[in-house]
């Protein structure tokens with residue numbers, strides 16, 4: 001394709017957040033420029049876990065089949081206290097699975113990123129520039145100009161109506177925009193070790209993932225796909241992070257579980273686990289997304305997931321604005337809702353991740369014993385399964401119905417339909433009214449709204465159970481699958497549809 005002089009959207013950074021944004025916006029038919037200063041994908045896995053909401057986004061970009069070989073279900077995580085006793089057990093929700101996928105999975109990051117890139121290569125309206133660094137941006141009334149420095153050749157400029165900075169935790173764009181990071185109060189040095197373990201080593205290792213909530217040295221063991229095993233090991237005050245990250249230092253720390261005869265180190269790096277969130281997520285025509293907007297400790301494996309939620313949230317809104325599907329007046333509010341929704345969600349989830357971290361990381365023996373006793377007392381001495389998905393918050397504000405209704409802001413399920421297709425495969429993506437047929441009379445006045453109304457029979461009763469549990473007959477669902485509002489009667493449904501019309505066309 002000849003490159004446009006003005007792209008709809010330019011994306012800085014081709015990590016998982018930037019690549020997913022490019023795929024979603026490209027599929028929506030927008031002209032997209034995406035660049036990265038690196039040529040290839042980052043070859044060492046960082047994210048190891050993700051959840052069904054993210055698989056649903058991967059379904060939308062058409063890569064589920066291609067990435068299937070790199071995924072396995074996440075094993076339960078058992079938490080052990082000071083005296084080695086079980087104090088908590090995190091699992092998955094039971095089938096039928098609400099989003100159509102195994103709720104928690106472990107995966108190998110580099111081939112998954114490659115699969116997104118292959119998909120993007122099929123989209124002629126997405127221009128990919130690798131080995132180029134964006135050195136600065138300048139904002140104008142209707143566009144943004146990026147200054148681009150290639151590894152070879154002369155510097156150039158790229159112009160776009162909107163920019164998404166997905167340039168990672170050290171985001172130079174965030175700094176250039178003068179956006180500060182708010183510290184949510186977590187800062188600890190940890191060593192992260194990935195090992196390819198051989199059969200002899202695997203025989204020695206726990207059969208579930210483990211959180212060792214030991215005051216002496218809190219640490220995490222994760223069963224990855226195949227023979228990939230990860231340890232996250234906290235470093236003590238005064239311990240030298242560089243020494244710990246040498247092969248000798250790392251094997252010493254791993255000696256509790258395995259020896260060098262049991263496997264090969266894939267990587268070992270020391271990190272500071274942080275909890276940080278950008279004060280603003282939008283400056284003029286530039287949005288922050290992914291690690292550029294937030295960082296959280298990896299205890300629930302949510303960092304990359306959050307970045308993909310960011311771009312799934314932003315992409316349909318930018319698409320609606322750029323295609324003129326909303327009035328000018330509504331466009332500003334729609335784009336501002338990105339910050340309102342995602343920042344609050346990130347803050348809430350980060351605070352929940354910190355609470356999980358506080359359980360794991362207690363270094364005071366007496367306090368740790370009190371923690372163990374409390375957790376056991378809370379469950380009457382019998383540790384019950386806590387599904388990891390129960391920890392994820394709903395949206396609490398932004399583009400939601402002003403009327404409170406059960407289920408508002410929650411992620412709506414994706415049922416399997418009779419015949420085996422998943423709901424999104426059959427009905428595509430966009431605004432959707434899912435109802436049990438009892439309120440059809442309310443719809444007559446709203447033929448102007450572009451809504452899909454799934455009418456196929458679901459195979460496992462997932463949606464009916466969802467509606468029943470919330471005491472409603474209909475759910476108005478956004479293109480990113482979050483529930484705008486629910487209705488228990490025709491009057492409420494009419495009100496919901498009026499609110500949606502006003503939100504898009506005022």
Ligand SMILES: Cc1cc2nc3c(=O)[nH]c(=O)nc-3n(C[C@H](O)[C@H](O)[C@H](O)COP(=O)(O)OP(=O)(O)OC[C@H]3O[C@@H](n4cnc5c(N)ncnc54)[C@H](O)[C@@H]3O)c2cc1C
Nearest residue numbers: 013015017037046047048049134168290291301303304305
């Ligand atoms: C030890 C560890 C374990 C983790 N475990 C999990 C997990 O289990 N699950 C999970 O969901 N997340 C996890 N995460 C978090 C996850 O890895 C990150 O959140 C995710 O990789 C961030 O993606 P991103 O696209 O926002 O940024 P990045 O992957 O950092 O990508 C940013 C890209 O921008 C490019 N770039 C930067 N500046 C410029 C510029 N000026 N011009 C051009 N290009 C530029 C960079 O080269 C880079 O490719 C973990 C992280 C760590 C460190």
